[in-house]
Amino acid sequence: MPSVDEELVSLSEYYFSILYTVIMANINPDLQKERQNGTFEVEKLTNVLDGDKFVTDRRRYVESLALNEKELTDGPDYNFMSRKERYVNSLRKAVHFLKCCNKYNFENPADVYMFERTAFPNEVSPIGLHSAMFIPTLRGQGTKEQIEKWVPLAENHQIIGTYVQTELGHGTFIRGLETTATYDPKTEEFILNSPTLTSTKWWPGGLGKTCNYAVVMALLYTDGKNYGMHPFIVQLRSLDTHEALPGLAIGDIGPKFGYDTIDNGFLRFNHYRIPRMNMLMKSAQVLEDGTYIKSTKNDKSSYGAMVFIRSVMIFGVAARGLAQACTIAIRYSAVRRQSELKKSQPEPQILDYQTQQYKLFPLLASAYAMWFTGLQIRDLYFTVNYDIQQGDTERLPELHALSSGLKSITTSMASWGIERCRLACGGHGYSAASGLPKIYVNVSPACTYEGENTVMLLQCARYLMKAYDAAKNGQKLSGSVDYLSERISLRSSITSEFSLASLVDAYKHRAARMTKEASERLGRLQACGNDPEDAWNLNSVVLTKVAEAHCHYYMVLVFESIVESVEDDGVKEVLKQLCQLFALFGIHENLGDFIQDGFLSNEQMVLVKQKELSLLSDIRRNAVLLVDAFDISDHLLGSILGRFDGNVYENLFEWAKTSPLNKPEVQESYVKYLWPLLNQNKSKL
Ligand SMILES: CCCCCCCCCC/C=C\CCCCCC(=O)SCCNC(=O)CCNC(=O)[C@H](O)C(C)(C)COP(=O)(O)OP(=O)(O)OC[C@H]1O[C@@H](n2cnc3c(N)ncnc32)[C@H](O)[C@@H]1OP(=O)(O)O
Numbered sequence: 001m002p003s004v005d006e007e008l009v010s011l012s013e014y015y016f017s018i019l020y021t022v023i024m025a026n027i028n029p030d031l032q033k034e035r036q037n038g039t040f041e042v043e044k045l046t047n048v049l050d051g052d053k054f055v056t057d058r059r060r061y062v063e064s065l066a067l068n069e070k071e072l073t074d075g076p077d078y079n080f081m082s083r084k085e086r087y088v089n090s091l092r093k094a095v096h097f098l099k100c101c102n103k104y105n106f107e108n109p110a111d112v113y114m115f116e117r118t119a120f121p122n123e124v125s126p127i128g129l130h131s132a133m134f135i136p137t138l139r140g141q142g143t144k145e146q147i148e149k150w151v152p153l154a155e156n157h158q159i160i161g162t163y164v165q166t167e168l169g170h171g172t173f174i175r176g177l178e179t180t181a182t183y184d185p186k187t188e189e190f191i192l193n194s195p196t197l198t199s200t201k202w203w204p205g206g207l208g209k210t211c212n213y214a215v216v217m218a219l220l221y222t223d224g225k226n227y228g229m230h231p232f233i234v235q236l237r238s239l240d241t242h243e244a245l246p247g248l249a250i251g252d253i254g255p256k257f258g259y260d261t262i263d264n265g266f267l268r269f270n271h272y273r274i275p276r277m278n279m280l281m282k283s284a285q286v287l288e289d290g291t292y293i294k295s296t297k298n299d300k301s302s303y304g305a306m307v308f309i310r311s312v313m314i315f316g317v318a319a320r321g322l323a324q325a326c327t328i329a330i331r332y333s334a335v336r337r338q339s340e341l342k343k344s345q346p347e348p349q350i351l352d353y354q355t356q357q358y359k360l361f362p363l364l365a366s367a368y369a370m371w372f373t374g375l376q377i378r379d380l381y382f383t384v385n386y387d388i389q390q391g392d393t394e395r396l397p398e399l400h401a402l403s404s405g406l407k408s409i410t411t412s413m414a415s416w417g418i419e420r421c422r423l424a425c426g427g428h429g430y431s432a433a434s435g436l437p438k439i440y441v442n443v444s445p446a447c448t449y450e451g452e453n454t455v456m457l458l459q460c461a462r463y464l465m466k467a468y469d470a471a472k473n474g475q476k477l478s479g480s481v482d483y484l485s486e487r488i489s490l491r492s493s494i495t496s497e498f499s500l501a502s503l504v505d506a507y508k509h510r511a512a513r514m515t516k517e518a519s520e521r522l523g524r525l526q527a528c529g530n531d532p533e534d535a536w537n538l539n540s541v542v543l544t545k546v547a548e549a550h551c552h553y554y555m556v557l558v559f560e561s562i563v564e565s566v567e568d569d570g571v572k573e574v575l576k577q578l579c580q581l582f583a584l585f586g587i588h589e590n591l592g593d594f595i596q597d598g599f600l601s602n603e604q605m606v607l608v609k610q611k612e613l614s615l616l617s618d619i620r621r622n623a624v625l626l627v628d629a630f631d632i633s634d635h636l637l638g639s640i641l642g643r644f645d646g647n648v649y650e651n652l653f654e655w656a657k658t659s660p661l662n663k664p665e666v667q668e669s670y671v672k673y674l675w676p677l678l679n680q681n682k683s684k685l
């Protein structure tokens with residue numbers, strides 16, 4: 001007998017197949033042709049992207065639940081709302097979302113994430129930080145008793161919290177934070193204070209108007225000594241009136257580049273007291289008498305929430321953001337016809353122009369590379385986190401380095417790529433109807449939050465320099481840096497076959513050579529009199545490139561391993577082409593790195609450029625199916641250009657008619673401003 005879940009899944013498959021048939025009946029003929037001409041089964045590739053068939057079915061089922069919730073999917077068009085309306089609407093949806101979580105009683109966090117993603121397409125909910133950072137910090141930094149006390153309150157939404165770290169004066173340099181938490185043994189309380197203007201907390205999501213609790217990061221003082229940054233649970237607002245509690249000044253920081261649906265806020269403390277037990281004490285304790293006791297070996301264990309978000313945003317923000325933009329731009333390029341290739345022939349689909357393919361297909365390949373890498377790092381996070389819970393922090397530095405570096409290169413690639421997709425859509429790309437502006441403003445801040453990208457690359461480089469030194473001293477390295485202690489090939493093995501192994505080898509060589517040279521340069525800078533910090537700074541442009549090279553290598557390596565693991569021939573072939581294009585485009589873009597020491601010969605360089613172009617033609621045939629395989633619903637895309645049915649023009653026209661500026665026919669502004677202007681000289685006409 002099938003379980004309830006199995007029944008639901010087969011029901012959702014059934015509805016999906018009906019929906020698919022209905023939609024196919026009304027598909028733009030160009031898109032229909034594209035879908036008939038492919039060389040592989042889309043569904044099989046979707047299963048690879050999801051992990052397996054069960055995950056695909058489950059995801060579709062959970063998404064269908066969210067799509068069936070009218071409170072989440074109906075309502076005013078986001079594009080026509082003011083900032084305040086966007087916030088209010090999002091909060092309304094957030095509360096309904098919580099009711100749904102109770103109704104469906106999701107046991108798996110992945111279900112909650114998939115449901116939330118559908119409820120908030122390319123938006124961040126005002127309570128998003130509650131589950132993304134507040135609860136994980138309580139769990140990660142609290143003692144058993146603290147977890148038992150606070151987590152149920154948070155999970156039942158009796159309290160809503162956020163993560164309050166950044167200040168007006170400091171975001172990157174955590175040791176420069178100024179908010180103090182001074183222990184008073186007489187009352188057994190901490191006194192939180194903002195001693196300067198620059199110590200004002202600034203940016204935390206949901207802080208402005210929504211949350212009534214927060215984990216606040218502050219410098220711990222006890223017995224007159226500063227013990228550095230520690231996490232504290234702080235009540236911010238009355239649970240009855242929602243007013244800020246005495247001693248606190250809280251508010252919204254105002255409009256931003258995007259993120260309209262969330263109230264990023266400010267917070268100032270005026271000698272605000274909290275009980276001693278509100279310090280999260282898993283890693284360090286302050287006893288009643290003020291004695292400070294450290295209970296973990298790794299100083300950075302209190303940075304855990306940041307490592308978590310960096311690890312999941314590679315997939316959740318960068319890969320999915322770019323995948324959506326590629327879906328829009330490639331579908332649109334298949335239905336858009338413009339100019340002429342051959343006289344007296346119909347205007348070609350713009351996807352047939354090689355230049356259009358060169359704009360879009362490397363991005364498509366990057367989206368796939370990020371997708372697979374993101375899932376890999378998410379899994380690595382859970383493995384390492386499990387070890388940390390057992391008291392083993394050995395792999396934390398590697399996870400920190402990899403998640404920092406990959407967070408940086410993937411969010412940079414994605415935000416650059418989304419903008420490129422927008423440009424590839426010509427004029428219509430600039431319309432909000434394309435959905436691309438909303439995707440862009442949702443992804444682009446990821447280059448800054450959770451560690452500014454340059455700073456994160458330098459964290460990764462720091463780990464690489466240490467690893468290289470260890471290898472030089474004879475240590476055998478393991479994990480993602482194992483290649484630094486291996487003998488690496490001096491000449492590229494790339495041939496006209498372009499085996500994936502030869503491409504991985506090229507990236508390995510590049511990363512290893514650049515790491516070695518950066519380390520030697522650091523040594524030379526010190527040898528000629530610079531102290532280590534100045535030498536580091538004078539070498540930092542080079543170091544960021546080293547980190548990029550390492551992360552790029554890691555992405556090619558992960559992509560190759562996925563291709564090797566796929567059994568279906570059709571899927572394997574298209575993934576191999578994408579993997580080759582990702583690697584070859586990267587070689588072309590960074591050619592100097594690959595030829596500097598003669599690793600790649602002139603002949604090989606010519607081959608690389610030729611193959612890159614021939615891959616464009618290979619991928620052209622499957623391009624639409626390759627974006628279909630991401631299986632991103634129209635609701636999530638929020639794009640008229642990227643609609644699954646390709647019926648762009650009629651829907652653009654209908655959408656424009658709904659613009660508030662078109663109602664009423666004659667606007668008040670005409671009467672107020674234009675009429676007087678037009679009529680001032682009327683008598684002279
Ligand atoms: C299942 C899929 C789910 C998908 C979900 C998608 C999720 C989407 C999420 C979106 C939701 C909301 C969006 C908004 C969220 C935004 C939230 C924030 O931005 S919170 C604030 C974040 N702030 C930062 O990231 C600050 C960046 N700065 C730092 O991290 C640090 O200050 C620094 C790393 C730059 C430097 O730290 P410092 O203490 O000065 O350390 P040193 O440089 O001296 O290094 C000492 C040593 O420690 C190591 N280190 C540093 N950090 C860590 C760490 N986190 N973990 C482990 N180790 C760390 C460093 O490498 C050094 O090691 P050595 O061995 O000594 O070399």
Ligand SMILES: Cc1cc2nc3c(=O)[nH]c(=O)nc-3n(C[C@H](O)[C@H](O)[C@H](O)COP(=O)(O)OP(=O)(O)OC[C@H]3O[C@@H](n4cnc5c(N)ncnc54)[C@H](O)[C@@H]3O)c2cc1C
Binds near residue numbers: 173
């Ligand atoms: C949308 C959004 C949401 C956010 N949400 C939260 C939140 O929920 N909670 C929270 O606490 N914070 C939040 N933040 C704050 C965010 O984490 C910080 O803005 C981020 O960590 C960057 O720090 P910063 O603003 O101090 O940048 P800065 O460090 O001032 O960066 C400015 C420039 O200085 C350079 N720079 C700085 N230090 C170095 C260095 N050591 N080496 C080389 N270059 C350097 C950077 O590369 C960059 O080019 C959010 C920010 C945004 C934009």
